Amino acid sequence: MVIPVHDVNPVRRTPWVTYALIAANVIVFLHTPGMAGSVAGGSNLAQLCHLQAFMDQYAAVPRELIHDQLPRMVPTGEVGVGAHGPGCVVGPPGYDKSPPLSVFTAMFLHGSWLHLLGNMLFLLIFGNNMEDRMGHIRYFLFYIVCGYAAAYGFALLNDTSGDPLIGASGAIAGVLGAYLVVYPRVRVWVLVPFLIFLPLRLPAWLVLGFWFVLQAVYSSGHGISGAGSVAYAAHIVGFVVGMLLALPLRPGTPPPPEPRRLMFGRQARPRHTW
Template sequence: MFIPLHDHNPLAHVRRQYVTWGLILLNVAVFVVVQGGGLSAPALQASSLSFGLVPAVFFDYRDLAPELAIVPEGASIVTYAFLHGDWLHLGGNMLFLWVFGDNVEDALGHLRFLVFYLLCAALSGLAHALLDPQSIAPLIGASGAVAGVIGAYLVLHPRVNVWVLAFGRLPLRLPAAWVLAAWIVFQLVMAFGAGDEQVAWWAHVAGAAVGAVLVIVMRRRGVPLFDRGL
C-alpha cells in the first residue's frame, strides 16, 4: 500500500542511530552468512528450523533433530527475528527500520532501544506461537520487531510528514499517522480475514501493540507523546 522512503524528523538526543544501523547490518549479515543469501534452499530450511521459532518445539511438543538443535529452544524467541525468507522479505523489513527506527532510538536512547527491539521481537513471536502452540511451521523475520518500531513511532510522531510511494509508484508526502495507521489496519484486516497463511499477521499486530505500550514507559524523561508541542 505505502512504501516509506524518508521522514522529515531530525534527531534531538543522539548524534547517530548506531543501534538501528547495527541491527540492519546484523540482519543482512545473518541472511548472507547463515542463510546463504537466499541462494541455497537447504541452507534456508536448516536455518529456519535451527534458529526460527517453531511453536511445537518452543512449547516442548516436538524435538528438533540433534544436528538442527544449535541454540537452546528458548533462545528462538529472539533468534527468529534475524532470519528472512528472501531478499524482498529482508529489504522490506530493513526499509521500515531505516526510516522509522532512528527516531524511536532517539526517544529511548541506544541501550533501551536495543532492549525495546528485542522485547518487541520476543513478545510478538510469543503471541504468534500461542495462537497455535503445536505448529511445526517455523516463524522467521524481523516483522514483529519492526512492527513494534512502527507502533512506537505512531505514538511519538503522528504529525511528522513522511515521503512514501503509494501503490509502489506514486510519491506522496503524508502525515505519519495516515501511513502507519493504514499499515496497522491492513495487518488487522489480513489477520481477521485469514490472509496468506505464510505471513504471521497476528505477530505484526502484536508487535505494533507492544511497541506502542513500551515506548510510553521506556522513553527518555521529558520526551513528549503524539508530537505535543510540535
C-alpha cells in the same frame, strides 16, 4: 499499500543501534544457505535441504515455544533417495536447541531479499527517531522485548504449529507502534502505487494506522490468498506492545522542526527571480 521513503523528523544523535541491527540482519542473510543468490532463483535440492536444516535449528517454532516439544527427527541438510524419489534426509538432531533463545536468532533470519529489504527500510526510516528518543541501550532492549512479545504472542495463537517463524517484522512492528504514539503528526514521504508511484507527504498516524489495519485484515485471512505464510498476528502483537511501552515517552516530546520549504523530504534550494 504505501511505501515509506523518508520522514521529516531530524535526529540529534547517530542511530548506531539501528545501523548495527540493519548490518547484522544483512550479514546473517548473506550467510544463510542459498539466500545470497536467491534473486536469480533456481535453488537446487541440496540448497533447499541445507536451508531447511538451518531454519529448523535457528528459527522459532510455535510448538517448541509453548510446549517445549523438540522434534525427535529433524532435517540433516543432506539429500537422499527414498521410495518417492530424491528428498531431504531426516535424523535425530545433532544439536541442542533452546526455544527461548531461538526467538532471538529468528529475529535476524529472513526468507528472501524482498522480506529483508522491506523490513530494513521500515527499520531505517522509523527506528532512528525512536533510538534518538529512547537512547541507545533502552532502544535495543525495547526492540528485543517487542520481538519476543510478537513471537510468543503468535505462538500462543498457533501453539500446535511446527512451521518455523523468522524475521525482524515483529520487533520492527513494535518500533512502528512506538513511533505512532510518540510522533503521530510527523510527515512521512511515501510512494503510492496508482498507475505510477505517486510521492505524497502524509502524517505518520495515517501511514502507520493504515499499515496496522492492513495487518489486521490480512491476519483475518481476507484480502489475500495464502495468508498463513506470513505471521501477521505477530505484527499486530508487536505493534500493540510497542505502543504500550512508548506511552510514558509521549509527554514532553516536542514536535520535530519541519523545514518550511521541502522538495520530496529535502530542503529545497533557494531560487532567485529576476
